[in-house]
Amino acid sequence: MQNDVIMAGFGGQGILLIGKMLAYAGMHAGKEVSWLPSYGPEMRGGTCNCTVVISDEPVGSPVIRSPRAVVAMNLPSLEKFEADIREDGLLLINSSLINRGAEREDLTVVEVPANEIAGELGNPRGANMVALGAYIGATDAVALDEVIEVVRETFGAKPAVIDVNIEALRKGFELGAAARRPEAVEA
Amino acid sequence: MQNDVIMAGFGGQGILLIGKMLAYAGMHAGKEVSWLPSYGPEMRGGTCNCTVVISDEPVGSPVIRSPRAVVAMNLPSLEKFEADIREDGLLLINSSLINRGAEREDLTVVEVPANEIAGELGNPRGANMVALGAYIGATDAVALDEVIEVVRETFGAKPAVIDVNIEALRKGFELGAAARRPEAVEA
Amino acid sequence: MAETVFARPKALADVTTHYCPGCTHGVIHRLVAEVIDELGVRDRTVGIAPVGCSVLAYNYFNVDFHEASHGRAPAVATGIKRARPELIVFSYQGDGDLASIGMAEIIHCANRGEKVTVVFVNNAIYGMTGGQMAPTTMPGQVATTCQLGRDVEQAGHPIRIAELMSTLRTPAFVARATVHDPLTVIHAKEMLRRAFAYQVEGRCFSLVEILSTCPTNWGIPPAESAGWLEENMLPYYPVGIFKTPDGGSREPKPLAD
Amino acid sequence: MAETVFARPKALADVTTHYCPGCTHGVIHRLVAEVIDELGVRDRTVGIAPVGCSVLAYNYFNVDFHEASHGRAPAVATGIKRARPELIVFSYQGDGDLASIGMAEIIHCANRGEKVTVVFVNNAIYGMTGGQMAPTTMPGQVATTCQLGRDVEQAGHPIRIAELMSTLRTPAFVARATVHDPLTVIHAKEMLRRAFAYQVEGRCFSLVEILSTCPTNWGIPPAESAGWLEENMLPYYPVGIFKTPDGGSREPKPLAD
Amino acid sequence: MSRIVISPDRCKGCELCVQACPQQILGMGKKINSRGYFYAEMVEQMRCIGCRLCCITCPDMAIEMQVHGAMYHYFAY
Amino acid sequence: MSRIVISPDRCKGCELCVQACPQQILGMGKKINSRGYFYAEMVEQMRCIGCRLCCITCPDMAIEMQVHGAMYHYFAY
Amino acid sequence: MTKKLMKGSEAIGEAAVQAGCKLFFGYPITPQNEIPEYMSMRLPQIGGSFVQAESEVAASNMIYGAAGTGERVMTSSSSPGISLMAEGISYLAGSELPVVIVNIMRAGPGLGGILPSQGDYFQATKGLAHGDFRVLVLAPWSIQEAADLVQDAFDLADYYRNPVMVLGDGLIGQMMEPVEFREGREPIKQLEEKTWATTGCDGSRPPNIINSLFLDPEVLERHNIRLKAKYDRMAADEVRFAEYGTEADYDILIVAYGTVARVCTTAIEELRATGVAVAMVRPITLFPYPYEAVREAALKASAVLVVELSSGQMIEDVELALARSRPIHFLNRMGGMLVSFEEVVGKVKAILDGASEEVRHG
Amino acid sequence: MTKKLMKGSEAIGEAAVQAGCKLFFGYPITPQNEIPEYMSMRLPQIGGSFVQAESEVAASNMIYGAAGTGERVMTSSSSPGISLMAEGISYLAGSELPVVIVNIMRAGPGLGGILPSQGDYFQATKGLAHGDFRVLVLAPWSIQEAADLVQDAFDLADYYRNPVMVLGDGLIGQMMEPVEFREGREPIKQLEEKTWATTGCDGSRPPNIINSLFLDPEVLERHNIRLKAKYDRMAADEVRFAEYGTEADYDILIVAYGTVARVCTTAIEELRATGVAVAMVRPITLFPYPYEAVREAALKASAVLVVELSSGQMIEDVELALARSRPIHFLNRMGGMLVSFEEVVGKVKAILDGASEEVRHG
Ligand SMILES: Cc1ncc(C[n+]2csc(CCOP(=O)(O)OP(=O)(O)O)c2C)c(N)n1
Ligand SMILES: Cc1ncc(C[n+]2csc(CCOP(=O)(O)OP(=O)(O)O)c2C)c(N)n1
Ligand code: SF4
Ligand code: SF4
Ligand code: SF4
Numbered sequence A, B: 001m002q003n004d005v006i007m008a009g010f011g012g013q014g015i016l017l018i019g020k021m022l023a024y025a026g027m028h029a030g031k032e033v034s035w036l037p038s039y040g041p042e043m044r045g046g047t048c049n050c051t052v053v054i055s056d057e058p059v060g061s062p063v064i065r066s067p068r069a070v071v072a073m074n075l076p077s078l079e080k081f082e083a084d085i086r087e088d089g090l091l092l093i094n095s096s097l098i099n100r101g102a103e104r105e106d107l108t109v110v111e112v113p114a115n116e117i118a119g120e121l122g123n124p125r126g127a128n129m130v131a132l133g134a135y136i137g138a139t140d141a142v143a144l145d146e147v148i149e150v151v152r153e154t155f156g157a158k159p160a161v162i163d164v165n166i167e168a169l170r171k172g173f174e175l176g177a178a179a180r181r182p183e184a185v186e187a
Numbered sequence C, D: 001m002a003e004t005v006f007a008r009p010k011a012l013a014d015v016t017t018h019y020c021p022g023c024t025h026g027v028i029h030r031l032v033a034e035v036i037d038e039l040g041v042r043d044r045t046v047g048i049a050p051v052g053c054s055v056l057a058y059n060y061f062n063v064d065f066h067e068a069s070h071g072r073a074p075a076v077a078t079g080i081k082r083a084r085p086e087l088i089v090f091s092y093q094g095d096g097d098l099a100s101i102g103m104a105e106i107i108h109c110a111n112r113g114e115k116v117t118v119v120f121v122n123n124a125i126y127g128m129t130g131g132q133m134a135p136t137t138m139p140g141q142v143a144t145t146c147q148l149g150r151d152v153e154q155a156g157h158p159i160r161i162a163e164l165m166s167t168l169r170t171p172a173f174v175a176r177a178t179v180h181d182p183l184t185v186i187h188a189k190e191m192l193r194r195a196f197a198y199q200v201e202g203r204c205f206s207l208v209e210i211l212s213t214c215p216t217n218w219g220i221p222p223a224e225s226a227g228w229l230e231e232n233m234l235p236y237y238p239v240g241i242f243k244t245p246d247g248g249s250r251e252p253k254p255l256a257d
Numbered sequence E, F: 001m002s003r004i005v006i007s008p009d010r011c012k013g014c015e016l017c018v019q020a021c022p023q024q025i026l027g028m029g030k031k032i033n034s035r036g037y038f039y040a041e042m043v044e045q046m047r048c049i050g051c052r053l054c055c056i057t058c059p060d061m062a063i064e065m066q067v068h069g070a071m072y073h074y075f076a077y
Numbered sequence G, H: 001m002t003k004k005l006m007k008g009s010e011a012i013g014e015a016a017v018q019a020g021c022k023l024f025f026g027y028p029i030t031p032q033n034e035i036p037e038y039m040s041m042r043l044p045q046i047g048g049s050f051v052q053a054e055s056e057v058a059a060s061n062m063i064y065g066a067a068g069t070g071e072r073v074m075t076s077s078s079s080p081g082i083s084l085m086a087e088g089i090s091y092l093a094g095s096e097l098p099v100v101i102v103n104i105m106r107a108g109p110g111l112g113g114i115l116p117s118q119g120d121y122f123q124a125t126k127g128l129a130h131g132d133f134r135v136l137v138l139a140p141w142s143i144q145e146a147a148d149l150v151q152d153a154f155d156l157a158d159y160y161r162n163p164v165m166v167l168g169d170g171l172i173g174q175m176m177e178p179v180e181f182r183e184g185r186e187p188i189k190q191l192e193e194k195t196w197a198t199t200g201c202d203g204s205r206p207p208n209i210i211n212s213l214f215l216d217p218e219v220l221e222r223h224n225i226r227l228k229a230k231y232d233r234m235a236a237d238e239v240r241f242a243e244y245g246t247e248a249d250y251d252i253l254i255v256a257y258g259t260v261a262r263v264c265t266t267a268i269e270e271l272r273a274t275g276v277a278v279a280m281v282r283p284i285t286l287f288p289y290p291y292e293a294v295r296e297a298a299l300k301a302s303a304v305l306v307v308e309l310s311s312g313q314m315i316e317d318v319e320l321a322l323a324r325s326r327p328i329h330f331l332n333r334m335g336g337m338l339v340s341f342e343e344v345v346g347k348v349k350a351i352l353d354g355a356s357e358e359v360r361h362g
């Protein structure tokens, strides 16, 4: 079984970070993982993205042209990647910065007001964590606890940050999980 | 018919010059010619040599490992090239600086006290012209007049030099021609 | 009727640059373009883009452009100027490009007295590649290849290009300016005008070193970058004219010893 | 009993060099060897041969040697010294090698403050390749690539390495000497001794520029070459110490303007 | 009397103009432009003295200035 | 008292020593050495003052100097 | 030691340190800046030395000097920077010095772009610089393999006294994957003491001379013959490659190296699911090239597909191996575009449907 | 015009001038110093410009700048210097600028020696630098041909907007032979005006940009595809070779290029005298390589002999051409040593006597 996702947004939204944390979590869970960032000048100022693959088998192509899931943190990202998602795949939209829904019908769409939620939690820079939570909530990529572990490792230096981020993570997870349940029922 | 010769001596003895003059003469005589100098640091101070090919056919290899003739202006050159000469080939020795004869039996050997002769002619730097004269005297490479023409062209700038050099050339020619006659008779 | 008293110079293309917010590459581009306009040489100017953040400069000017290999812009400029002396040729280079890999080319271009103009942007870091140490990086300044700060024992002291270039015997115009605040921008423009004017007159090689900010790789917000430059760079990189084609040679004499 | 008061230093191999008659490369070789002997560092010295007439230097010294690529001896020296700081590392370079193709490497090696010694032989011409113009060739001097004499309008003025190097901020020892007559040879040796001593003490980078003759490519008999050097080169290339690690920096300040 | 025109899409929100303005009449807006930047806005056009310092400072040619009628220039540029 | 020893085979005949000798007691010989050079010779050993200038000048280490007994050195080297 | 999630560039740096690399000389260039950046932090910690060279030309001469002293030394760069090292690498090969050179390829020619490419295959394997010489070229397809090959590279360099190049693409430089470093790793070769190194000569031996100049052509020719013999030894002993699905029967053989081969494995899985049998040979050493392995595997197939991120470079070696014994098809992307497994699947189907053109250079 | 006895280097310089070359940028290196020396005298006479560059790196970037203005420009060097031009040449190819580069090969690797060699064949024809590109390579065997090819080189460079390399060896640089320059020579190609040149933009056209950077991989890929198509056109239209004795029957086919081929003609004469029928194909363009001609001529022989001054480089292209259809034998000298016709004669006899080992790389 393989999960792969492209996470995309403005530079500075912490996209690469949550991608890495997802990969770490996968590794800790004993899976094969790869993390691939977009790189180069186009990053600067503009948008950036990363591809994370979590698989039971050794990872074949770390480059995924049609990913099983896309996390779009801003409009340009949504426009760039929506069309590429695999049929019946997952699309996560940061509705705080994107004021339109999905164009495709076949996708499972999860709209998360990541910035608002983060703001409400008094952690404005935590929108990325909300999104990460929502993604793992909506998929079987990794267990929440694995990611929480990684959060602790990552921010070990600043304990204050840990809790707010775990908080953001959980909030996102709930939204993601909720969004998937109906589909689960249908099945 | 092809004539080829390696002319060798100390740098500064004017070896490359007489080689070029020989090639020029050949060209003027409507033949195919090539002139190939030894080059590189080993020249500096040390010895130098050049290979001249004069032929009725387009010149194949401009590099001659066993030349039909060798003009040795100093001892190192004699030692370096005597063994390479074609069987029954021609060896011209500058007896002014080389106080030994040929080691091989099969060669036609012409010993020319080039420096003495040049000195006697009041043209100490003309030893190379004497040697050139001797070579064309002992072979059918080119006619004396052709070379004389070239001398005029070469030293056109300084007429004074022309006559002394032609003088040296003739002296050498006589010695070369003389040395060959017996062999001609034998034939 | 409304008259526009400040607008985009003709020599500057009407596009948004890829430069980071607050990066003064943008200011320097505009100054060069204004000078080209004011000297009326746009139709015979050829610019040379370096390899660095200004690598895309060819998209930002309304003049013919030639993209050089890293550090070799002065050699490219030499080729262009020798081929068509009537052209006004300028290179635009960063400090990694000019002062590190391109050191031999800039010195020999200046020493031959090629009649070209070099706009040298000193931002004390490698911007394009993500903040490595430059020859101009300040002692103690943090960069990705000196993460504990530049150690002068290991990497030596920053190189001062204007000073170095001004000691060559061949006549030239060499100056240093900065653009970290509006008034210094005005002086920088004057230096650029003189540099280009000398070329237009066919007088000499000219180089203007301009101190510039790199908020992104300095890790300092744009608004504070000007202050950092003024405090840390200005004292070590004094602004002014170091050499004119009329002035004598400026190299040191032997010490009395 | 007879005592030999002047004989071949141990660091100098007992062979005949390939140098032309009267070429002072030979004198400079001997001086370097004498200094190595006198400082007692022969067993931990590594020399770097350039590409130039002294390319075969590795055959002429009794120390480990490394043959550099053309102009890159200072980079090779950096590699050796960083790998084994206990070694005494010197490069021996000609003016084409150091001042033309090797300009970036020598400036950055000095600016990093590598603790190595550079013996820079300035004979105002390319010897090895048969007399082409060097960056140090004098105005009007004839060379095979400037057969009407060096035209400063086209090729610029000769580069003065000692002056140029001394303007770098990083502490160093920089001096110029000449060996065109016996008494100057004694001074040259003193400069070399100081240069090597600074390295032995682990103090700083050191460079000694030494004016040398090239009778062959100058087309001047050895006996007259000394005079030519004294008349033509000495006035433009003054002898003396330009920079010491203790002295302050020597770069020019901005002109009052 | 002078008018400052700031192009929202050209502005990268570096705030240099805000800092440069001697009248302190420029400020950063709350809106994000197409490229994700909060852009600068003119707060009190009336008090603008037409010094052009913001224009000269802007690295991105996001500010143009127009004048109506005659106008004293503090410095040549 | 000093003795100059010139190695004929090391000498390249550049004449620098001849020029350097303050006593003018060195000269070029008439013989050619193995490498084709006329080499330098000591003409008046007696008048040598042991200044070592010829040794110092020779680019080819062709000159050595020996002294018998004490000797005043004009300069340190 | 446990697995660590590492960026390729950092894994390469750490692998070098683990292999005893004490010195790094390099110049920044995307997409491998993290290698010098990592080394600038790491080497001082182990008493080594890092120098940011003024250029790649200087870097190649710094490793030349450092390698001469016998220490283990590395440099890294990307395509344009490697071109600037050409002369220096020729000197290293001519002087027989062991160094490890990492090339994280980007798209060319010229300044090109910064995204992954395999456009430097010819340069690495054939014409790296002037003169008759070869460098051993290792091409990893994962971060773990990159780390392992870098360590092997140091042993091979020392054993053959020759530069060894680790040739990756932008993905290898930028991607993160779990890496594990073997504790107490043993050299893969019997290594002799470096008695030739410039360590200072106390007279107990003649001076050591590091040199590639031989003015006497007979001497230089002997040197060239010795070098050629060395390269022939490499060809005999160092060929490395990996096979996938060659034990079973298959219609098509894919030949690909580096990260492209990973994409191909995904394609092979997909194809197998649809009942199409495809196998792959993945060259790990590009010089020496696994001609025999490719030929033998190809002879079991009806056609061969070469997949490259170049206009067609390795394909010439495949042609040499096959000598027209099987039709060769070619799939490539360039300029930083990557081959997707979907494209590979499509191409294989096209070959089977006779909808693909055979290609040939020779 | 009458014949003149000229040194190869000078003939090359004069040929360039006759072809309209206005600019020369170069750095001295044996054995081709007479080229820059000649140009330093000659170009000022015709209102051109000569610059002795500070290095080959600079020289390659000076021709890059000058070529961008549309003028005809040349540089020359020898092996190590060409290696230093690698990056610059990649930029020239990527920016599609016409220049003529002369390489008078000397023996390598490293500093090597200064005597003739053919050790740069791989470099010239395959891996000259990073990225996917090719330069057209012309290999003269006489001074007259060198002069002719240099003139053609300028036309080909302009026509294809691509660097063209004239690849000779030390003999071509140093030898003197009679040369004749055709009066009023016409370009060998239909040449268009250089509307892309940086001549100053008066607004009548958009600014011209000389560039090889394309950050968007799709754009760069299109560029790469266009370049590849150009190289394929060269391969289709520009192949040049000469045949000797292929009209009659023969047992052995010799494949050799440059001055080595001359030595072979002498050997062929000698062999004919002894009743041994040998023919030769001499590639004149090394890229594009005359694969077809070599293959066809080889199929008429029982065996093929490749003669090179290298450890075996062109032989790989011969293998590609033959695809094992004929046994290939190899005769070479290296390090500046030259092949003598006696050696060629001996080798041919050995092949016929079955006393020569067949060789194969693929
Ligand atoms: C030969 C080569 N080496 C290295 C690089 C990578 N590179 C691109 S830009 C750059 C340095 C940029 O710094 P700087 O010149 O200071 O300009 P800035 O980006 O700071 O404006 C480097 C090292 C390259 N493209 N080519
Ligand atoms: C890369 C490279 N370029 C050029 C050369 C040719 N070359 C050899 S020595 C030399 C210059 C020598 O002159 P200099 O450095 O002044 O030393 P000198 O011979 O005068 O002592 C040159 C250009 C080379 N060997 N390698
Ligand atoms: S990285 Fe620095 S130099 Fe480059 S654009 Fe950004 S701020 Fe400007
Ligand atoms: S050519 Fe000049 S530098 Fe070289 S050895 Fe002769 S005299 Fe000395
Ligand atoms: S200076 Fe320009 S870019 Fe910066 S905030 Fe003001 S208007 Fe915007």
Ligand code: SF4
Pocket (backbone or CB within 6 Å): D022, F006, F010, F011, F012, F013, F014, F015, F016, F017, F018, F039, F040, F057, F058, F059, F060, F061, F062, F063
């Ligand atoms: S100085 Fe030396 S080489 Fe010159 S002549 Fe005197 S002894 Fe001979």
